[in-house]
Amino acid sequence: MYRYDEFDADFVRDRVARFRSQVDRRISGALTEDEFKPLRLQNGVYLQLHAYMLRVAVPYGTLNSAQMRQLAMIAERWDKGYGHFTTRQNIQFNWPTLKDIPDILDALADVGMHCIQTSGNCIRNITADHFAGAADDEIDDPRPTAELLRQWSTDHPEFAYLPRKFKIAITGSPNDRAVTKAHDIGLRMVRNDAGEPGYEVIVGGGLGRTPMVGKVIRDFLPKGHLLPYVEAILRVYNLLGRRDNKYKARIKILVHEAGLEDIRAQVEADFAHQMAAEGGPMVAPDADEVARIAGYFTPPAWDDLPEEDAGYMAARAADPVFRAWTDVNLAAHRRPGYAIATISLKPIGAAPGDASAEQMRVIADLAETYGHDEIRVSHEQNVVLPHVRKRDLPAVHRRLREAGLATANVGLISDIIACPGMDYCALATARSIPIAQDIAQHFSDPDYARTIGEMKIKISGCINACGHHHVAHIGILGLDRAGRENYQITLGGDHTETLAIGERAGPGFDADQVVPAIERLVDAYLALRDGPEETFLMALRRLGIAPFKVALYKDGEHDRAA
Amino acid sequence: MPLVTRAGFAPVEPVDFVAADAAAESDGEGVGVDLPNHADPQALVALFDRIALIRIAFPSSSDGRGFSLARRLRQLGYRGRLRAHGHVISDQFRHALACGFDEVEIDEDLAARQPEAHWRVSGQPQRTYGEKLGRRPVAPPSE
Numbered sequence: 001m002y003r004y005d006e007f008d009a010d011f012v013r014d015r016v017a018r019f020r021s022q023v024d025r026r027i028s029g030a031l032t033e034d035e036f037k038p039l040r041l042q043n044g045v046y047l048q049l050h051a052y053m054l055r056v057a058v059p060y061g062t063l064n065s066a067q068m069r070q071l072a073m074i075a076e077r078w079d080k081g082y083g084h085f086t087t088r089q090n091i092q093f094n095w096p097t098l099k100d101i102p103d104i105l106d107a108l109a110d111v112g113m114h115c116i117q118t119s120g121n122c123i124r125n126i127t128a129d130h131f132a133g134a135a136d137d138e139i140d141d142p143r144p145t146a147e148l149l150r151q152w153s154t155d156h157p158e159f160a161y162l163p164r165k166f167k168i169a170i171t172g173s174p175n176d177r178a179v180t181k182a183h184d185i186g187l188r189m190v191r192n193d194a195g196e197p198g199y200e201v202i203v204g205g206g207l208g209r210t211p212m213v214g215k216v217i218r219d220f221l222p223k224g225h226l227l228p229y230v231e232a233i234l235r236v237y238n239l240l241g242r243r244d245n246k247y248k249a250r251i252k253i254l255v256h257e258a259g260l261e262d263i264r265a266q267v268e269a270d271f272a273h274q275m276a277a278e279g280g281p282m283v284a285p286d287a288d289e290v291a292r293i294a295g296y297f298t299p300p301a302w303d304d305l306p307e308e309d310a311g312y313m314a315a316r317a318a319d320p321v322f323r324a325w326t327d328v329n330l331a332a333h334r335r336p337g338y339a340i341a342t343i344s345l346k347p348i349g350a351a352p353g354d355a356s357a358e359q360m361r362v363i364a365d366l367a368e369t370y371g372h373d374e375i376r377v378s379h380e381q382n383v384v385l386p387h388v389r390k391r392d393l394p395a396v397h398r399r400l401r402e403a404g405l406a407t408a409n410v411g412l413i414s415d416i417i418a419c420p421g422m423d424y425c426a427l428a429t430a431r432s433i434p435i436a437q438d439i440a441q442h443f444s445d446p447d448y449a450r451t452i453g454e455m456k457i458k459i460s461g462c463i464n465a466c467g468h469h470h471v472a473h474i475g476i477l478g479l480d481r482a483g484r485e486n487y488q489i490t491l492g493g494d495h496t497e498t499l500a501i502g503e504r505a506g507p508g509f510d511a512d513q514v515v516p517a518i519e520r521l522v523d524a525y526l527a528l529r530d531g532p533e534e535t536f537l538m539a540l541r542r543l544g545i546a547p548f549k550v551a552l553y554k555d556g557e558h559d560r561a562a
Numbered sequence: 563m564p565l566v567t568r569a570g571f572a573p574v575e576p577v578d579f580v581a582a583d584a585a586a587e588s589d590g591e592g593v594g595v596d597l598p599n600h601a602d603p604q605a606l607v608a609l610f611d612r613i614a615l616i617r618i619a620f621p622s623s624s625d626g627r628g629f630s631l632a633r634r635l636r637q638l639g640y641r642g643r644l645r646a647h648g649h650v651i652s653d654q655f656r657h658a659l660a661c662g663f664d665e666v667e668i669d670e671d672l673a674a675r676q677p678e679a680h681w682r683v684s685g686q687p688q689r690t691y692g693e694k695l696g697r698r699p700v701a702p703p704s705e
């Protein structure tokens with residue numbers, strides 16, 4: 001994985017010093033609150049309901065064990081002993097005090113981490129496929145590009161005061177695990193007819209109040225043209241994006257209002273201008289630098305292993321709990337004898353994405369001992385050990401079980417994404433974590449959950465949709481109806497390469513009616529499906545939303561006030 | 563009304579600014595043009611030779627349009643002086659310079675809150691990721 005060189009290390013230290021100075025100048029009055037706020041946000045410090053929240057960047061979701069241990073230390077020393085992994089592959093600390101923040105930033109810098117551009121109207125942390133470099137369906141490793149974009153976007157002089165936040169995601173696999181079509185810019189690594197590597201560039205996707213599926217602005221961009229092209233998109237957006245209404249300020253609205261053709265013409269014109277400039281485009285990393293970055297992502301020293309391991313097979317045969325975990329939480333690795341292991345941060349009844357300091361240390365130890373020292377954070381708020389020898393899986397599982405981290409529910413009904421909601425977020429109109437807990441509790445029988453099969457439930461505590469409910473198979477949106485929490489259900493969303501926005505099913509439900517509503521949907525699915533191979537989403541696509549609506553609202557079982 | 567340049571604070575010399583459309587009509591040399599940050603710079607290209615100074619408005623330090631407008635003017639070949647005008651804070655000075663501005667014009671109140679020393683720190687040359695990635699200067703600083 002990428003290691004900081006002297007430049008990165010100096011840059012981060014310098015940035016901490018700069019932020020200390022900004023805090024001092026805010027206190028002295030040299031900076032007004034309005035002037036200070038964007039600076040604070042660009043350093044990851046966000047004002048929440050009860051306290052400041054510090055959002056730490058985990059660039060494209062990659063961590064090593066030393067970094068994970070440092071996060072554990074920070075959680076213990078300056079927070080309440082745990083951290084919260086987010087849907088953007090970051091980690092948040094919800095209880096730091098403002099005066100401790102510069103010290104926390106220093107502690108992060110000690111392990112090559114920071115909070116730069118994790119908030120504010122700037123280019124945010126670049127996200128990527130959490131199985132990068134490990135998945136057997138990968139065409140190209142997205143991490144070198146993600147790292148290039150990280151460097152390019154960090155403290156970019158032109159794009160620190162955009163109309164609104166700007167999110168970029170990249171995948172190197174046709175199975176899109178990075179939700180590229182729901183980002184301001186999505187990049188899919190592809191090859192052209194001549195076999196040359198490049199990108200399909202998608203623009204204007206996003207969730208939030210106005211969910212939109214991203215549109216292809218360029219179907220093939222040669223690899224070397226990436227930075228000028230992305231710069232052209234950002235420039236057009238910075239100049240033309242709406243600033244009169246923050247809810248209409250994302251690039252998706254600009255693309256929607258101006259039309260894709262118009263935006264494409266402007267982007268291509270700016271891009272052409274850059275390419276035609278004397279001496280070429282202004283930002284053009286030389287081949288050595290690109291190769292240097294790529295060099296950090298060479299595969300670890302694999303062992304040559306047979307595809308199957310006798311000890312692993314025996315453990316599977318002997319231990320049904322282990323077998324269930326391997327059935328559900330493993331993904332196919334590109335190397336024989338290896339697996340990708342996802343550690344669920346959704347134990348039944350816990351807050352999705354939370355990890356205690358102790359659990360972080362266990363994960364760090366496992367990565368160090370069995371996983372080539374690599375850890376990934378997924379946008380589904382789980383943690384991934386991308387390279388584990390199958391023969392080591394029984395030992396890994398044993399340790400996870402002891403730490404309460406062996407929940408076998410990845411991709412199943414209790415693997416729920418939930419935003420912080422009313423428990424932490426000042427903007428929330430309803431709670432989301434307790435709803436996730438109720439559902440997980442209700443479907444806690446592992447056999448039942450596996451019978452139901454692949455199911456994505458996602459919950460947001462207000463229309464800002466941080467819980468990505470629009471792209472859930474079953475989406476839940478918490479609203480406030482005359483002082484009472486009310487939960488709206490959407491059906492048929494999809495966060496993969498076939499991205500789809502879910503359709504609102506009808507009137508909302510009271511908090512205590514959500515679980516029965518989900519149960520009715522599940523019952524209907526089990527009764528209607530063609531067989532266990534037909535997932536909930538497939539059945540919904542085959543049958544349409546109508547029979548599910550009937551099930552949801554039979555006997556008028558919803559909030560009658562609606 | 564101090565003017566901030568790489569060399570520090572200086573008094574603003576009097577310039578008669580005109581709007582972009584008026585600039586097209588005047589036939590003199592050394593014209594100063596005032597641009598709002600939503601202006602289309604294309605219309606000025608034909609006049610670049612006659613313009614001595616373009617001043618781009620910054621209505622608020624959180625409105626970054628001026629940075630891209632400056633960059634675009636430089637991209638279109640403008641080599642004259644380029645000034646940011648209004649609510650630019652000292653922390654943004656290095657960004658302004660990197661986007662092709664030569665100077666910033668601020669009001670007395672801002673200059674009092676953010677004295678020359680603050681701007682000096684911000685304007686100090688430093689290695690950036692842009693440079694690391696081969697980013698060239700937008701335009702050579704004008705004399």
Ligand code: SF4
Nearest residue numbers: 419425428461462466
């Ligand atoms: S969706 Fe709403 S409640 Fe949830 S984190 Fe986002 S802003 Fe807060």
